[in-house]
Amino acid sequence: MGETEDKVRTPQQERSIKTKEAIIQAAMKLFSEKGYHNTNTKQISAAAGVSTGSFYSYFTDKRAVFIDSLKLYNENLLARVDASLGEVDFKSMDKHTAIAHMVDSLLESHQVYSEFHKELAVMYNSDKEIQSLMDEQFDLGRRKTLSYLQQGQGDLKVEDLEAASWVVFEALNSIVDMIVFSPRNVSADRLKNELVRMIVVYLYK
Amino acid sequence: MGETEDKVRTPQQERSIKTKEAIIQAAMKLFSEKGYHNTNTKQISAAAGVSTGSFYSYFTDKRAVFIDSLKLYNENLLARVDASLGEVDFKSMDKHTAIAHMVDSLLESHQVYSEFHKELAVMYNSDKEIQSLMDEQFDLGRRKTLSYLQQGQGDLKVEDLEAASWVVFEALNSIVDMIVFSPRNVSADRLKNELVRMIVVYLYK
Amino acid sequence: MGETEDKVRTPQQERSIKTKEAIIQAAMKLFSEKGYHNTNTKQISAAAGVSTGSFYSYFTDKRAVFIDSLKLYNENLLARVDASLGEVDFKSMDKHTAIAHMVDSLLESHQVYSEFHKELAVMYNSDKEIQSLMDEQFDLGRRKTLSYLQQGQGDLKVEDLEAASWVVFEALNSIVDMIVFSPRNVSADRLKNELVRMIVVYLYK
Amino acid sequence: MGETEDKVRTPQQERSIKTKEAIIQAAMKLFSEKGYHNTNTKQISAAAGVSTGSFYSYFTDKRAVFIDSLKLYNENLLARVDASLGEVDFKSMDKHTAIAHMVDSLLESHQVYSEFHKELAVMYNSDKEIQSLMDEQFDLGRRKTLSYLQQGQGDLKVEDLEAASWVVFEALNSIVDMIVFSPRNVSADRLKNELVRMIVVYLYK
DNA sequence: AATGAATGAGAGTTCATTCAT
DNA sequence: GATGAATGAACTCTCATTCAT
Numbered sequence: 019m020g021e022t023e024d025k026v027r028t029p030q031q032e033r034s035i036k037t038k039e040a041i042i043q044a045a046m047k048l049f050s051e052k053g054y055h056n057t058n059t060k061q062i063s064a065a066a067g068v069s070t071g072s073f074y075s076y077f078t079d080k081r082a083v084f085i086d087s088l089k090l091y092n093e094n095l096l097a098r099v100d101a102s103l104g105e106v107d108f109k110s111m112d113k114h115t116a117i118a119h120m121v122d123s124l125l126e127s128h129q130v131y132s133e134f135h136k137e138l139a140v141m142y143n144s145d146k147e148i149q150s151l152m153d154e155q156f157d158l159g160r161r162k163t164l165s166y167l168q169q170g171q172g173d174l175k176v177e178d179l180e181a182a183s184w185v186v187f188e189a190l191n192s193i194v195d196m197i198v199f200s201p202r203n204v205s206a207d208r209l210k211n212e213l214v215r216m217i218v219v220y221l222y223k
Numbered sequence: 224m225g226e227t228e229d230k231v232r233t234p235q236q237e238r239s240i241k242t243k244e245a246i247i248q249a250a251m252k253l254f255s256e257k258g259y260h261n262t263n264t265k266q267i268s269a270a271a272g273v274s275t276g277s278f279y280s281y282f283t284d285k286r287a288v289f290i291d292s293l294k295l296y297n298e299n300l301l302a303r304v305d306a307s308l309g310e311v312d313f314k315s316m317d318k319h320t321a322i323a324h325m326v327d328s329l330l331e332s333h334q335v336y337s338e339f340h341k342e343l344a345v346m347y348n349s350d351k352e353i354q355s356l357m358d359e360q361f362d363l364g365r366r367k368t369l370s371y372l373q374q375g376q377g378d379l380k381v382e383d384l385e386a387a388s389w390v391v392f393e394a395l396n397s398i399v400d401m402i403v404f405s406p407r408n409v410s411a412d413r414l415k416n417e418l419v420r421m422i423v424v425y426l427y428k
Numbered sequence: 429m430g431e432t433e434d435k436v437r438t439p440q441q442e443r444s445i446k447t448k449e450a451i452i453q454a455a456m457k458l459f460s461e462k463g464y465h466n467t468n469t470k471q472i473s474a475a476a477g478v479s480t481g482s483f484y485s486y487f488t489d490k491r492a493v494f495i496d497s498l499k500l501y502n503e504n505l506l507a508r509v510d511a512s513l514g515e516v517d518f519k520s521m522d523k524h525t526a527i528a529h530m531v532d533s534l535l536e537s538h539q540v541y542s543e544f545h546k547e548l549a550v551m552y553n554s555d556k557e558i559q560s561l562m563d564e565q566f567d568l569g570r571r572k573t574l575s576y577l578q579q580g581q582g583d584l585k586v587e588d589l590e591a592a593s594w595v596v597f598e599a600l601n602s603i604v605d606m607i608v609f610s611p612r613n614v615s616a617d618r619l620k621n622e623l624v625r626m627i628v629v630y631l632y633k
Numbered sequence: 634m635g636e637t638e639d640k641v642r643t644p645q646q647e648r649s650i651k652t653k654e655a656i657i658q659a660a661m662k663l664f665s666e667k668g669y670h671n672t673n674t675k676q677i678s679a680a681a682g683v684s685t686g687s688f689y690s691y692f693t694d695k696r697a698v699f700i701d702s703l704k705l706y707n708e709n710l711l712a713r714v715d716a717s718l719g720e721v722d723f724k725s726m727d728k729h730t731a732i733a734h735m736v737d738s739l740l741e742s743h744q745v746y747s748e749f750h751k752e753l754a755v756m757y758n759s760d761k762e763i764q765s766l767m768d769e770q771f772d773l774g775r776r777k778t779l780s781y782l783q784q785g786q787g788d789l790k791v792e793d794l795e796a797a798s799w800v801v802f803e804a805l806n807s808i809v810d811m812i813v814f815s816p817r818n819v820s821a822d823r824l825k826n827e828l829v830r831m832i833v834v835y836l837y838k
Numbered sequence: 839a840a841t842g843a844a845t846g847a848g849a850g851t852t853c854a855t856t857c858a859t
Numbered sequence: 860g861a862t863g864a865a866t867g868a869a870c871t872c873t874c875a876t877t878c879a880t
Contacts, residue, residue, distance in 0.1 A: 053348070053349065055260055058873085058874055058875075059874075059875060059876080060842095060874080060875090063842095068840085068841090069840060069841045069842055070841085070842065070843095070875090070876085070877095071839090071840060071841050071842065071877085071878085072839080072840060072841075074875090074876070074877080075839075075840080079875075079876080080874095080875065080876095136348045137348070139344050139345065139347065139348065140344075140345050140346075140348060140349065141345075142344065142345070143258055143341050143342065143344075143345055144258055144260070144261070144345075153405070153406065156405075176417070176420075178413055178416070178417060180409055180413075181409050181413040181414050181416070181417045182417050184398075184401065184407065184409055184414055184417075185398055185414060185417045185418050185421060186421075188394075188397055188398050188401045189393075189394040189397070189398060189421070191397075192393055192394065192396075192397030192398075193390055193393050193394060193397075196389070196393050200358070200361075201358065202389065204385055204386050204389055208383055208385075208386040209386050209389055209390060211383070211386070212381070212383060212386045212387050212389075212390045213390050215381075215425065216390060216391075216394070216421065216425040219424050219425050220420065220421040220424050220425060232863090232864080238858095238859085238864070238865095239863085239864065242864080242865085263848085263849060263850080264849080264850065264851080265848095265849085265850090273864095273865075273866090274865060274866045274867060275850090275851080275852095275866090275867070276851095276852080276853080276864095276865065276866055276867065276868095277864075277865055277866075278851095279850090279851060279852075280864075280865080284850075284851080285849095285850075463758075463759065465670055468852085468853055468854075469853075469854060469855080470853075470854090470863095473863095478861085478862090479861060479862045479863055480854090480855085480856095480862085480863065480864095481856085481857085481860090481861060481862050481863065481864095482860080482861060482862075484854090484855065484856080485860075485861080489854070489855080490853095490854065490855095546758045547758070549754050549755065549757065549758065550755050550756075550758060550759065551755075552754070552755070553668055553751050553752065553754075553755055554668055554670070554671070554755075563815070563816065566815075586827070586830075588823055588826070588827060590819055590823075591819050591823040591824050591826070591827045592827050594811065594817065594819055594824055594827075595808055595824060595827045595828050595831060596831075598804075598807055598808050598811045599803075599804040599807070599808060599831070601807075602803050602804065602806075602807030602808075603800055603803050603804060603807075606799070606803050610768070610771075611768065612799065614795055614796050614799055618793055618795075618796040619796050619799055619800060621793070621796070622791070622793060622796045622797050622799075622800045623800050625791075625835065626800060626801075626804070626831065626835040629834050629835050630830065630831040630834050630835060642842090642843080649842085649843065652843080652844085673869080673870060673871080674870080674871065674872080675869095675870080675871090683843095683844075683845090684844060684845045684846060685845090685846070685871090685872080685873095686843095686844065686845055686846065686847095686872090686873080686874080687843075687844055687845075688872095689871090689872060689873075690843075690844080693872095694871075694872080695871080
């Protein structure tokens with residue numbers, strides 16, 4: 019960042035910050051609607067109400083605005099999940115209700131930015147930095163899940179809790195994705211019910 | 224007299240068939256290595272040892288060769304899983320061993336074409352036809368899994384077996400993917416062990 | 429032609445002649461239907477029932493088959509006009525009937541190969557040889573017209589008959605074209621009637 | 634938010650307007666010299682001194698620039714004919730002089746853009762929009778001619794003046810074309826003289 | 839600082855022609 | 860002689876990025 023410091027503006031003035039955010043929002047919207055490869059910088063700039071020239075004074079390139087969109091997405095998603103999980107007290111519930119609550123909050127989160135979430139799958143393999151941002155996010159989620167589960171630790175029957183957290187979190191995420199996105203002839207409720215049962219039976223006595 | 228009659232060559236001569244296969248192989252390789260969006264038809268043609276003109280006499284466009292690659296991948300994968308599952312008798316094994324065998328055969332399959340498999344995730348959302356080809360493949364896999372599981376039906380404790388098959392198959396696939404692809408500080412064996420346990424405990428008495 | 433004599437076959441065997449004619453016919457049909465630039469050699473070959481390779485043993489290139497189509501068109505058109513004009517005796521008719529008969533025979537000729545005729549306009553400027561073939565044809569037509577008109581010479585009032593033949597033939601051709609091709613809100617009969625009147629009044633006492 | 638909103642630049646800045654005009658001029662020149670089908674967008678761009686990218690920000694494709702060239706040509710031609718016909722008073726002339734004047738003004742117009750004019754014949758059949766633009770232009774010319782001729786109405790002997798206007802205008806145009814373009818062994822003056830005589834004798838008592 | 843016109847490499851695609859079989 | 864697969868130059872069009880104003 020030392021050598022290119024005056025190429026890309028690091029916004030300090032308030033207006034500048036707002037412009038940058040407007041670009042990120044516009045980009046997120048367009049990436050969600052049409053995908054990264056079908057969105058061009060001219061469209062992003064126009065949607066954000068700035069010129070293409072300005073776009074390039076806020077971001078080095080198109081990839082950079084995607085990365086910032088991803089970071090914003092990650093922050094929002096975490097906040098949302100935190101809020102949702104924070105509002106309940108695990109100990110005062112039975113396990114099934116607690117896990118069901120967790121699944122619901124994941125379902126809700128996946129639905130809010132569902133299109134952007136889809137686009138992430140497309141981008142995952144295309145870039146190391148994107149990949150590691152997403153891996154970090156996954157890991158953060160996994161650790162949160164782990165600590166959530168550990169609230170009911172007295173009743174856990176799994177021994178390798180670390181491995182279990184990977185397995186459970188991946189299962190939760192992928193099956194929630196499936197519920198949200200895949201066409202099926204089986205209702206979401208039935209799937210959710212089985213998912214919750216699988217997790218509960220697996221983890222608890 | 225139709226408009227599209229002579230657009231795409233339907234190979235009849237042996238040479239022609241070989242050329243078509245060479246193009247598909249080359250395409251699969253490049254899509255796996257660099258991704259669909261970073262591979263162009265010139266590169267595919269060159270890798271297959273043919274001219275761009277030839278490419279376009281076998282395939283209408285880049286998308287078409289991807290679809291043929293996908294079909295080939297699907298066929299190979301199914302054959303591989305069938306072979307692997309067919310060689311064991313579920314009834315003569317305890318549940319844990321049987322499911323472990325299944326996970327092993329999925330792991331092996333995912334490893335063979337691992338890079339192409341990754342690329343599929345990228346492409347899933349980009350095209351209706353690709354999506355439905357993959358959905359079909361998923362469904363076929365799910366139904367095979369279901370019937371495999373039903374061999375031990377006497378001991379099943381799940382009631383909604385249809386919903387269970389979706390949940391189990393998605394969990395299996397995504398966690399196997401994770402084991403193959405994601406960087407972790409937890410060994411594959413530990414993850415595999417928990418995965419098998421989760422499935423067994425969930426399904427059987 | 430000396431140096432390339434074995435590149436392009438000069439058909440002597442009967443089958444060979446038939447093949448060449450089949451190609452010309454197919455080409456004419458396709459050029460008429462879709463235009464020279466939208467017809468490719470593969471389509472011509474297929475329509476003629478030969479391979480592209482064979483096409484090139486009968487014609488040096490695509491242009492050559494167009495030129496042969498043009499020659500055939502010219503021959504057919506002349507034969508048709510000759511037949512039509514030959515069947516009447518100018519002297520036994522009044523001038524108006526005679527010119528009307530001539531216009532009718534031109535109208536009929538233009539209608540038969542109307543689409544190919546249109547395509548000629550497209551090609552006229554693209555090639556010197558095509559241009560001179562068409563110019564020759566025009567001149568031949570003009571001279572025939574001239575001699576036809578001269579049958580009623582006793583009554584002609586024009587003095588510069590040579591210049592008149594250019595003017596009359598061009599007027600006839602272009603107005604007949606207009607009648608055949610252009611969309612108007614004036615009936616063909618009214619136009620034909622005026623055309624005939626214009627020619628008659630101009631030429632004869 | 635539309636799909637095509639930002640595809641083609643609508644020039645606002647002065648520089649932009651100049652660029653668009655430069656492209657049209659360059660295109661007209663090249664179409665005239667080498668024909669539409671033998672001119673490509675790269676050549677047009679180069680001749681206009683811009684990049685291919687710029688070309689495509691002003692015109693959707695090659696056809697679009699042809700259409701704009703045609704419109705410009707039509708405007709210029711009409712202005713020229715109007716100016717030429719406007720400068721004389723029909724009533725103060727005898728018929729022969731008046732028609733001769735008209736032919737002269739057409740001759741002059743056809744000579745200015747003669748090559749582009751030729752190319753129009755080529756393009757007429759290739760495109761509905763081009764066709765109707767040319768038809769409109771023809772009709773406009775025909776109606777102007779008609780009203781010009783009607784200035785001497787007292788002496789007209791034709792009854793179906795509408796049909797006559799089609800016939801006369803087509804004859805004028807095509808014969809003027811022939812005078813300008815076709816190689817002959819008859820002088821332009823002799824042809825012009827006969828053309829004028831034909832029109833005068835046909836129309837007037 | 840902001841603008842948006844301009845750039846040009848590079849993508850996908852076509853087709854007249856050649857040539858191995 | 861015939862075939863049709865193969866060739867590759869040429870073409871249209873796009874878009875991330877730059878730069879004159």
